[in-house]
Amino acid sequence: MLSGTVHPKRPTPAWWSRTSFAGRLPQSDRDALLRLGGRQEFPHNHRLLRQGEPGRHLLLLTSGRARVVVDDVRSIALRSSGDLLGELSYLDERPRSASVIAVGTVVARRITATAFDHFLRDHPTAIRPFAQVLADRLRAADKRTVAASHDVTTRVAATLCELAAADGDRLTVNVTQRELAQLVGASQVSVHRALRRLARDGLLDTRHGSVVIRDEVALAQVAEEDRNCIT
Template identity: 35%
Template sequence: MGLLGDELAFAQALTVQERESVMALGSRKRYPADAHLLIEGDRSSHVLIVLAGWVTVSVATDRGATRLILGLRGPGELLGEMAALDRHPRSATVRALGPTEAQVIGGDAFRRFLALHPRVSGLVIRQLTSRLRSADQERSALASLTVLQRLAHRLIELSRPDTSGPYSSFSRATSASPATSAADSVVHLAQDELAATVGATREAVAKALRLLRTQNIVRTGNRMVEILDPALLALLAEGHQE
């Protein structure tokens, strides 16, 4: 299950000429932290290309006010393409984590551009396919994995050394022996935010974190989870019992 897209961001996969052409279709807009860039159920059809900042993509759940975070999107990511292509209501809400800038492109202009640029149209299809596959994996995880397993998976994903998202920071300790060198990883998320990324209640995530703390696998603080034993965390993610 993945929260951060593993494929190259849409704008980064474009050629220089393609990027210049698609950016010329719209205009830049700035959003403050917590602003809604797109709203689930809305009938608008424009698309966004994130230029700076990070956003969450979330959907409402059966628990009313609770939302499930489907993904984190950063610079270069294309958003809102489904409503632009099928003209149905928005399937998710996009919220700015911090100050964010995006290129806003009208749905009609975007559709015309894709009709004239088959390679770019193929990139959009590939992105849709990748996100659909990721959504299927998330649904499978919700049905088959415990909260502890889902939380362990998420902490590992968000603390990957190749993750450039807003929630992880890394410091590498130096040592004479490669066997004892370590990379300390810290995920900067509050418990309710972590709960939203794994489709669980805050109470269930708090219970799982307590278990991880008692086993010295993680250390927690204000909006922070530090991973102390990534190898054991990975075992728990696969269902091994401590």
């Protein structure tokens, strides 16, 4: 059973990424979504979902970030405000395919499968945004498969582009070098070297706990993307 403290306070929509499920919804649908379940707060490193466990409930992340982790070792994605967690088990009724771990304090709403069924039934305009989220995650999985054959610098650039887009197209990406190394699938030393190379070329600056993108077009070219990182 998921632990956490229940509070009545509602989150501020401005915090949410526009590419998240909540961020894609019309205001009326978003308001209805926020009436589902109850608000729960979790501390840093709390395991919100556990790989291999049964369960069809979803979590709507309303504040903070969380890591998606496979086999308790490899981080494959970061989720931020407005994202849904646990959508695959909701759909196929199979055990969780990955764990989700809080990065700092996280606030989420726990939504039962039945409640989400009713939400989609009563708000059909939310079905397409839900499908778009699933499509985005499938594309991200495909990119990870292709990126495995790329050098570390290319993978770092691609991951920063993805995080910037997921965080509302912001030039400042809040990610530590340790988190970035886990997402890229490389050592911190290798990621540090790649960041230094990209910084030397004027594409970005590194700060404590974040990366500032200076040239999103050039960074996308390094990432072998067919578009800008941000637009």
